[in-house]
Amino acid sequence: MTAPNLTAAPFPTLSAAARRFLEAPRFGIVATINPDGSPLQAVVWYVLETDTIVFNSRAGRRWPCNLQRDARVSITVADGYDYAEMRGRVEIDEDPDLGQAVIAQLARRYRSDSAVAEADIEGFQKQRRVTFRLRPERVFERFR
Numbered sequence: 001m002t003a004p005n006l007t008a009a010p011f012p013t014l015s016a017a018a019r020r021f022l023e024a025p026r027f028g029i030v031a032t033i034n035p036d037g038s039p040l041q042a043v044v045w046y047v048l049e050t051d052t053i054v055f056n057s058r059a060g061r062r063w064p065c066n067l068q069r070d071a072r073v074s075i076t077v078a079d080g081y082d083y084a085e086m087r088g089r090v091e092i093d094e095d096p097d098l099g100q101a102v103i104a105q106l107a108r109r110y111r112s113d114s115a116v117a118e119a120d121i122e123g124f125q126k127q128r129r130v131t132f133r134l135r136p137e138r139v140f141e142r143f144r
Contacts, residue, residue, distance in 0.1 A: 086136035099129025
């Protein structure tokens with residue numbers, strides 16, 4: 001009898017089509033699990049770093065609290081019938097400097113007007129931010 005293989009399966013890599021799709025500033029929908037087991041979804045800004053999705057929130061909101069309790073997550077990015085869905089467990093980083101750097105990067109990515117982005121960043125500086133990194137364990141995609 002052979003011993004079971006206890007090594008973790010490698011993380012899937014995103015296809016070239018998924019990477020191109022996710023590099024555009026579309027909105028992500030993060031799905032988490034409430035304490036009572038019900039689902040909760042939230043719209044988020046994100047950035048793609050290689051095969052990792054990075055997103056951020058003000059600390060204390062329901063969905064970040066859900067992830068701090070249960071790191072399982074699904075994030076879907078869609079545009080019409082084209083979509084990429086990634087599932088797995090997030091890594092959580094509560095470093096305040098990183099949180100501010102990530103939200104500033106996201107504001108500049110999503111706000112086409114630099115004055116609006118900088119005003120947003122100024123407002124975010126008053127918040128405690130939490131950063132999440134998802135290296136997906138499962139990837140589902142459809143592109144026409």
